[in-house]
Amino acid sequence: GVAHLMSERWVAPETHHLLLMAGAGLFLIFGHFFIFMAYRAGPTGVVAPFYYCFTVWAVISGLVVFQQLPNALAIGGILLVVASGLTI
Secondary structure (H helix, E strand, O other): OOHHHHHOOOOOOOHHHHHHHHHHHHHHHHHHHHHHHHHHHOOHHHHHHHHOOHHHHHHHHHHHHHOOOOOHHHHHHHHHHHHHHHHO
């Protein structure tokens, strides 16, 4: 668990890492801003299907970063979330 973190010494992030985190934060801010603008500019029924492409990117990221594909339960959950979002 988390108990081993108590013995670790905190190290300040290097400038390179801070810049990477700041860049990631900016991409998140702009991404959310443009999602909000899309919902504001177009009908929800048109915009929502494009929003669910995040599931594809999540699976790709899991494959690239962790070398794992989702199991049957995860695929079922993904399909349930996407189907419920598209029907609402």
